[in-house]
Amino acid sequence: MTASVGFGFMAACTLVSAIFVVRSKNLIRAALWLGATLLLTAALYAMLDASFLAGVQVLLYVGGISTLLIFGVMMTRKHEGLVVEAETVNVPRGVFAAGALFGGVAAAIKMTPELDSGVRPPVVTANDLGRGLLIDHVLAFEVVSLLLLVAIIGAVVIARKRDPGAEVPGFVRRPLAAKASSAKPVANEVSP
Amino acid sequence: MSRPITLALVATLTPALVALFLAATPFIRRRGAPAAALTVLGSVVSFGAAVMLLLSRLGQTGTELFTVPWIRSSARVIAEAGVHVDGVSASMLAVVCFVALCVQVFSLGYMHDEPPADFGRYFTYHALFLFSMNVLVIAPNLLQLFVGWELVGVTSYLLIGFYYKKPSAAHAAVKAFWVTKFADMGILFALLSLFVATGTFAWNVKLEPAVATAVTMLLFLGVVGKSAQFPLHVWLPDAMEGPTPVSALLHAATMVAAGVFLVVRADPLFVQSPTTRTVMLVLGAVTALFAALLALVQTDIKKVLAYSTCSQLGYMVAALGAGSVLAGFFHLTTHAFFKALLFLAAGSAIHAVHSNEIGKMGGLFKKMPLTGAAFAIGALALAGVPGLSGFFSKDLVLEGVEHKLHHVPYVILLATAFLTAFYMGKVVFVAFFGPPSSEQAKHAHEPGWSMKLPLVALAVLAVVAGYFAAPFARLYGEPYHFHFGVGAAVAAALGLGGIALAWTMFGGGKRENPQVMVTVERIAQSRAVNRLYEFGYRRVTLAMADAFAWFDRYVIDGMINWLGYFTIDAGRRARPMQTGFAPDYVLAVVVGAVSLAAWAVLR
Amino acid sequence: MTLSHCLLLASALFAVGVYGILTRRQIVAVLLSIELMANAANLVFVSFSRFRPSMSGSGAQGQIFALFSLALTVAEVAVGLAIVILVYRAHGDTRIDLASEMKS
Numbered sequence: 026m027t028a029s030v031g032f033g034f035m036a037a038c039t040l041v042s043a044i045f046v047v048r049s050k051n052l053i054r055a056a057l058w059l060g061a062t063l064l065l066t067a068a069l070y071a072m073l074d075a076s077f078l079a080g081v082q083v084l085l086y087v088g089g090i091s092t093l094l095i096f097g098v099m100m101t102r103k104h105e106g107l108v109v110e111a112e113t114v115n116v117p118r119g120v121f122a123a124g125a126l127f128g129g130v131a132a133a134i135k136m137t138p139e140l141d142s143g144v145r146p147p148v149v150t151a152n153d154l155g156r157g158l159l160i161d162h163v164l165a166f167e168v169v170s171l172l173l174l175v176a177i178i179g180a181v182v183i184a185r186k187r188d189p190g191a192e193v194p195g196f197v198r199r200p201l202a203a204k205a206s207s208a209k210p211v212a213n214e215v216s217p
Numbered sequence: 218m219s220r221p222i223t224l225a226l227v228a229t230l231t232p233a234l235v236a237l238f239l240a241a242t243p244f245i246r247r248r249g250a251p252a253a254a255l256t257v258l259g260s261v262v263s264f265g266a267a268v269m270l271l272l273s274r275l276g277q278t279g280t281e282l283f284t285v286p287w288i289r290s291s292a293r294v295i296a297e298a299g300v301h302v303d304g305v306s307a308s309m310l311a312v313v314c315f316v317a318l319c320v321q322v323f324s325l326g327y328m329h330d331e332p333p334a335d336f337g338r339y340f341t342y343h344a345l346f347l348f349s350m351n352v353l354v355i356a357p358n359l360l361q362l363f364v365g366w367e368l369v370g371v372t373s374y375l376l377i378g379f380y381y382k383k384p385s386a387a388h389a390a391v392k393a394f395w396v397t398k399f400a401d402m403g404i405l406f407a408l409l410s411l412f413v414a415t416g417t418f419a420w421n422v423k424l425e426p427a428v429a430t431a432v433t434m435l436l437f438l439g440v441v442g443k444s445a446q447f448p449l450h451v452w453l454p455d456a457m458e459g460p461t462p463v464s465a466l467l468h469a470a471t472m473v474a475a476g477v478f479l480v481v482r483a484d485p486l487f488v489q490s491p492t493t494r495t496v497m498l499v500l501g502a503v504t505a506l507f508a509a510l511l512a513l514v515q516t517d518i519k520k521v522l523a524y525s526t527c528s529q530l531g532y533m534v535a536a537l538g539a540g541s542v543l544a545g546f547f548h549l550t551t552h553a554f555f556k557a558l559l560f561l562a563a564g565s566a567i568h569a570v571h572s573n574e575i576g577k578m579g580g581l582f583k584k585m586p587l588t589g590a591a592f593a594i595g596a597l598a599l600a601g602v603p604g605l606s607g608f609f610s611k612d613l614v615l616e617g618v619e620h621k622l623h624h625v626p627y628v629i630l631l632a633t634a635f636l637t638a639f640y641m642g643k644v645v646f647v648a649f650f651g652p653p654s655s656e657q658a659k660h661a662h663e664p665g666w667s668m669k670l671p672l673v674a675l676a677v678l679a680v681v682a683g684y685f686a687a688p689f690a691r692l693y694g695e696p697y698h699f700h701f702g703v704g705a706a707v708a709a710a711l712g713l714g715g716i717a718l719a720w721t722m723f724g725g726g727k728r729e730n731p732q733v734m735v736t737v738e739r740i741a742q743s744r745a746v747n748r749l750y751e752f753g754y755r756r757v758t759l760a761m762a763d764a765f766a767w768f769d770r771y772v773i774d775g776m777i778n779w780l781g782y783f784t785i786d787a788g789r790r791a792r793p794m795q796t797g798f799a800p801d802y803v804l805a806v807v808v809g810a811v812s813l814a815a816w817a818v819l820r
Numbered sequence: 821m822t823l824s825h826c827l828l829l830a831s832a833l834f835a836v837g838v839y840g841i842l843t844r845r846q847i848v849a850v851l852l853s854i855e856l857m858a859n860a861a862n863l864v865f866v867s868f869s870r871f872r873p874s875m876s877g878s879g880a881q882g883q884i885f886a887l888f889s890l891a892l893t894v895a896e897v898a899v900g901l902a903i904v905i906l907v908y909r910a911h912g913d914t915r916i917d918l919a920s921e922m923k924s
Contacts, residue, residue, distance in 0.1 A: 043856055047836055062833075066863060086893075099865035140827070157883075176899055681837055800841055804842055
């Protein structure tokens with residue numbers, strides 16, 4: 026009983042936090058709300074007997090991704106100051122689509138009563154996780170590590186600074202908006 | 218293959234080989250003289266073979282047949298090609314080859330002044346023509362006959378338009394082709410009907426009366442075109458644009474006679490349709506008179522002869538319509554001789570005076586006695602003066618027609634005989650007697666031997682052919698007796714009377730035009746029939762063609778073009794869906810996913 | 821708590837993420853929404869691992885998949901931010917409609 030109430034409370038908090046992520050006018054605040062949501066999700070994992078995963082979630086998501094996102098926000102600001110504007114557009118269409126999606130899935134869930142039946146399986150231990158990663162699914166494990174390497178290299182390659190005069194890959198030149206920011210433009214070339 | 222078949226094939230294929238060879242070797246053809254030599258040589262061979270064939274047939278009856286399968290359809294042979302030798306084809310073959318040889322020899326002199334390339338082209342066409350005509354004559358069925366028919370039509374087009382740089386010649390060639398092609402539709406449909414009714418193209422089949430009438434009427438349509446009967450006669454005068462020897466061969470002796478030959482051949486069919494025969498009788502008589510009247514008012518000597526040909530063909534058609542097929546065929550033969558003679562003699566005169574107009578001639582008999590004599594013999598034969606070939610054949614025709622349709626066609630043909638004698642007399646007296654009418658006429662002189670020899674040969678035959686009527690009839694398969702009865706006497710009197718009247722009006726330099734000439738002249742100038750065809754062509758055919766062209770361009774092409782424009786337009790309208798704005802694409806995905814979920818849930 | 825509750829929560833979080841993608845104008849904000857969606861998916865995996873027996877021997881498939889998914893998400897964020905930096909360099913701003921070269 027208490028478990029249910031606790032779970033319900035945590036669920037509500039997570040949901041509210043998520044809503045703040047998408048509705049916050051301030052980009053920094055939105056990123057921080059994301060961190061909160063991820064943290065709360067970690068708590069949910071813990072409640073679902075996935076303690077290792079909860080730890081990994083905190084480390085990677087909250088500590089890594091959130092941080093990265095905040096860095097991204099900081100590096101791409103139009104003007105100085107902490108306030109970063111983030112407007113929202115087309116709200117009715119978004120509400121409709123999201124609502125329809127949720128409605129559809131919820132209906133599907135509701136129509137499947139056998140979801141809640143069945144025995145509860147044994148708790149997954151770190152031992153099980155280790156065995157699964159390194160014995161049963163070792164190939165996927167290795168491939169993912171390769172993928173991470175590629176992603177790191179790729180991100181670095183894409184975003185590195187270029188000599189003046191070099192082409193920015195994949196972009197058509199546009200006249201740069203006048204700004205006082207210190208962000209360096211690629212080159213002061215004539216735009217088409 | 219038996220000897221007659223071989224001879225027939227030699228007569229037909231030799232000119233074909235010559236024509237093929239000359240067509241394939243421009244460097245020989247364009248030198249002129251070699252082409253002429255080859256063609257004449259080939260014609261000599263053909264003529265020799267044809268004469269041998271004729272002689273071998275003299276005692277025979279029955280038919281020699283040789284065919285090879287030609288058109289197949291799912292293991293059944295629909296049509297055959299080959300040779301059919303009997304008395305009719307043997308005699309016609311001999312006539313055609315003889316006249317062709319005479320005309321070709323004459324052309325050696327007449328066309329001598331042409332540039333070598335044209336000279337060679339001319340003789341190549343002659344070889345082609347002889348081959349085509351022979352294919353027609355020896356045809357074992359109506360389909361091969363039709364092939365020969367069309368081939369001679371093509372050759373006629375090529376030869377009428379020989380001076381193709383002259384606009385009037387080019388127009389005349391097209392007109393001839395157009396009119397005869399229209400008539401050939403009749404033959405085509407006749408062949409189709411025949412095939413549908415009997416499964417063959419043979420002429421000795423029994424048909425239902427209605428079918429027989431339909432088939433023969435359609436065949437007759439082809440005859441009306443090819444043999445220049447009213448109202449499809451309009452191409453023949455224009456065809457005089459071709460060189461005079463061509464007029465002699467094609468448009469007097471042989472090609473225009475092909476229509477008559479068709480009826481002779483398909484007699485078993487025509488016998489089964491009295492209706493068609495009646496039509497033929499009436500039309501033939503009308504044409505004879507109509508053309509004779511028009512011949513009266515012509516000043517161009519070739520046009521006189523052209524209308525005269527038209528008129529005589531009317532005689533033949535009338536004879537065939539009356540059921541006297543032998544008479545029609547006999548007249549065809551004698552007419553071939555004396556008409557070719559007349560044309561060649563006229564050619565000689567034209568060559569000497571450098572003009573076709575009889576008004577520019579005059580007194581030529583003194584300067585060119587041989588030509589004059591030849592022309593006079595031809596004219597007398599044509600007029601039906603007793604003793605000459607024309608008298609016998611015309612008499613046979615009149616005999617056949619006499620008792621049909623209450624004597625009306627008979628009277629018409631008698632009147633025509635009078636007119637024929639009259640206008641020919643007029644031409645003879647104006648062109649060959651009396652004082653010379655122009656400088657050239659004063660200095661006229663006889664042509665060389667190549668032009669004189671054929672005149673002599675044809676003149677001889679124009680005189681004696683009549684006396685071979687009996688063997689000719691035997692070859693045809695009917696008995697013949699000549700008796701100088703009332704009919705013959707009347708015809709002879711009319712012929713001589715016509716000539717006498719002409720002498721009184723045109724002899725010795727006089728030029729009195731009788732009232733009838735003035736009337737006919739006025740009617741002729743209205744060119745009513747020609748204008749009718751022009752109207753039909755311009756207002757009806759071209760208008761329909763324009764309508765169809767409009768339909769094709771704007772409706773049919775329009776539909777296709779609309780399809781194209783529609784596709785482009787649809788693409789243009791659909792393009793804004795691609796906004797490039799990523800969240801829009803996400804929305805699309807969401808919509809799709811929700812739809813799938815809904816479908817899964819609601820099932 | 822039951823499986824359905826967990827799944828409902830996950831779908832709600834996912835829907836919120838969808839809303840964010842459709843309504844936000846900054847690329848980074850869209851990235852945040854994408855993170856929400858990925859997170860919701862991971863929650864589904866973990867829930868199933870908790871309430872349903874696993875197919876293979878080790879019994880931890882749901883969590884293993886969630887782990888891999890997490891790793892992939894990390895890679896995706898890294899590359900995505902690199903692209904954001906490029907867009908910023910080209911246009912001086914990071915609005916999402918600046919990247920609509922695929923427009924007809």
